[in-house]
Amino acid sequence: MEFIGLTPLEWEALRLSLQVSAWSVVGSLPVGIAVAWLLVRCRFPGKGLLNVLVHLPLVLPPVVTGYLLLVLLGRKGVIGKVLSERFGVTLAFTWKGAVIAAAVMAFPLLVRAVRLSLEAVDHGLEDAAHTLGAGRTRVFFTITLPLMTPGIITGAILAFARSLGEFGATITFVSNIRGATQTLPLALYTLTQVPDGEAGALRLCIISVLLAMAALIVSEWMSNRFAAHMRG
Amino acid sequence: MLEVQVRRKQGDFEIDVAFSPPESGVTALFGPSGAGKTTIVNMIAGLVRPDAGSIRLNGRCLFDAGRGIHLAPELRRIGYIFQDGRLFPHLSVRANLTYGMRLLPRPKRYATFDTVVEILGITALLNRRPAKLSGGEKQRVAIGRALLSSPTMLLMDEPLASLDHQRKEEVMPFISLLCSEFSIPILYVSHSREEIRRLAEYLVVLEQGRVVDSGSLKELTDRLTLLAP
Numbered sequence: 001m002e003f004i005g006l007t008p009l010e011w012e013a014l015r016l017s018l019q020v021s022a023w024s025v026v027g028s029l030p031v032g033i034a035v036a037w038l039l040v041r042c043r044f045p046g047k048g049l050l051n052v053l054v055h056l057p058l059v060l061p062p063v064v065t066g067y068l069l070l071v072l073l074g075r076k077g078v079i080g081k082v083l084s085e086r087f088g089v090t091l092a093f094t095w096k097g098a099v100i101a102a103a104v105m106a107f108p109l110l111v112r113a114v115r116l117s118l119e120a121v122d123h124g125l126e127d128a129a130h131t132l133g134a135g136r137t138r139v140f141f142t143i144t145l146p147l148m149t150p151g152i153i154t155g156a157i158l159a160f161a162r163s164l165g166e167f168g169a170t171i172t173f174v175s176n177i178r179g180a181t182q183t184l185p186l187a188l189y190t191l192t193q194v195p196d197g198e199a200g201a202l203r204l205c206i207i208s209v210l211l212a213m214a215a216l217i218v219s220e221w222m223s224n225r226f227a228a229h230m231r232g
Numbered sequence: 233m234l235e236v237q238v239r240r241k242q243g244d245f246e247i248d249v250a251f252s253p254p255e256s257g258v259t260a261l262f263g264p265s266g267a268g269k270t271t272i273v274n275m276i277a278g279l280v281r282p283d284a285g286s287i288r289l290n291g292r293c294l295f296d297a298g299r300g301i302h303l304a305p306e307l308r309r310i311g312y313i314f315q316d317g318r319l320f321p322h323l324s325v326r327a328n329l330t331y332g333m334r335l336l337p338r339p340k341r342y343a344t345f346d347t348v349v350e351i352l353g354i355t356a357l358l359n360r361r362p363a364k365l366s367g368g369e370k371q372r373v374a375i376g377r378a379l380l381s382s383p384t385m386l387l388m389d390e391p392l393a394s395l396d397h398q399r400k401e402e403v404m405p406f407i408s409l410l411c412s413e414f415s416i417p418i419l420y421v422s423h424s425r426e427e428i429r430r431l432a433e434y435l436v437v438l439e440q441g442r443v444v445d446s447g448s449l450k451e452l453t454d455r456l457t458l459l460a461p
Contacts, residue, residue, distance in 0.1 A: 127305070129331065130306050131311065132332030133335040134331070230321055230322060
């Protein structure tokens with residue numbers, strides 16, 4: 001990446017940030033849609049608890065969330081132990097762990113956006129599809145889900161941006177290891193802690209701003225495309 | 233032939249009706265707003281579950297409270313045309329029309345795409361999206377969509393209520409045409425005397441969730457002043 005003048009450290013941080021954020025969105029989107037569905041359309045005992053759990057990362061200090069993840073998913077954690085012994089998957093101090101941290105922190109934002117769009121879907125259209133012979137699964141995938149597109153776009157972009165900016169939970173859960181877990185915010189933070197790091201920090205700052213703006217522009221473009229599609 | 237005998241309580245309001253319209257032609261469910269017409273049609277379609285009673289169509293049991301049968305709407309093969317059209321806004325007119333059709337195996341289809349499109353005069357609209365249609369065009373597409381799912385009967389819930397006079401004239405002839413062309417029974421909900429006089433052959437009169445009278449249009453016109461202009 002010499003041609004755009006990025007140093008190896010910058011390039012590593014950028015690549016890792018994109019990788020972590022992309023996987024965070026891809027992994028949490030289906031779960032987020034399912035949870036939004038449960039919260040909007042279903043009645044079951046413990047629904048209030050699920051709602052609280054989903055929103056918890058929004059109100060907890062990120063460091064606390066990161067610590068909880070470490071306790072649960074760390075090498076000696078309740079779930080982490082099973083994962084590493086049974087499946088050979090290690091999350092702590094790896095980029096996969098950074099994905100989990102980012103996804104958990106972004107999850108409330110994702111669910112809120114998806115949920116709003118699901119609430120806005122006209123039940124009458126789903127009823128109409130049923131009377132035309134479509135079963136519940138088909139109605140979901142051909143009617144409900146497409147009509148939720150605006151909320152899914154918003155939710156995905158919010159989650160992506162939140163993942164890009166994730167700091168507290170990430171540094172607590174997977175630490176700050178160059179090339180493995182050092183995403184843009186962590187690299188920026190590191191540079192502010194060393195002498196003569198200001199110039200490097202500023203460069204990372206500019207990269208972060210450009211990345212965030214690109215994400216917003218893509219989201220706007222996709223929303224406009226959808227609106228144009230509906231207008232015909 | 234449709235046999236309805238249902239009861240359902242909604243708050244203080246109770247629907248308790250039994251009727252069995254003739255096997256063909258347009259039967260009108262007539263009554264003032266709040267008489268329970270839409271709820272009854274929704275029960276026949278399977279969108280609302282009655283508290284008690286039974287619904288049978290051509291000898292097939294769609295609902296039977298005693299036996300715990302409540303067939304899902306997608307298994308009933310009853311076409312439903314809603315007051316507000318309910319076209320799928322993200323699909324083109326063509327995709328709307330074929331939505332139900334494609335779910336039915338070819339041998340079971342009696343309405344073909346070209347015929348329906350031609351009868352309803354919507355050939356020019358096929359590639360448009362519902363947002364670009366007028367009210368009358370939307371309702372014609374909605375009728376086509378229901379018809380193309382080759383239903384054994386059609387429910388129409390005030391399909392013309394949201395249209396102005398001119399648009400009504402645009403849609404009404406097609407409804408009479410459907411019956412003769414495809415010979416499927418239509419249950420037509422309305423509170424408009426004019427529509428009923430023009431379209432219906434048989435009449436079920438509702439008030440406060442009860443059937444107060446029923447019979448052929450001719451009989452009832454003689455008996456009641458209700459249909460007097």
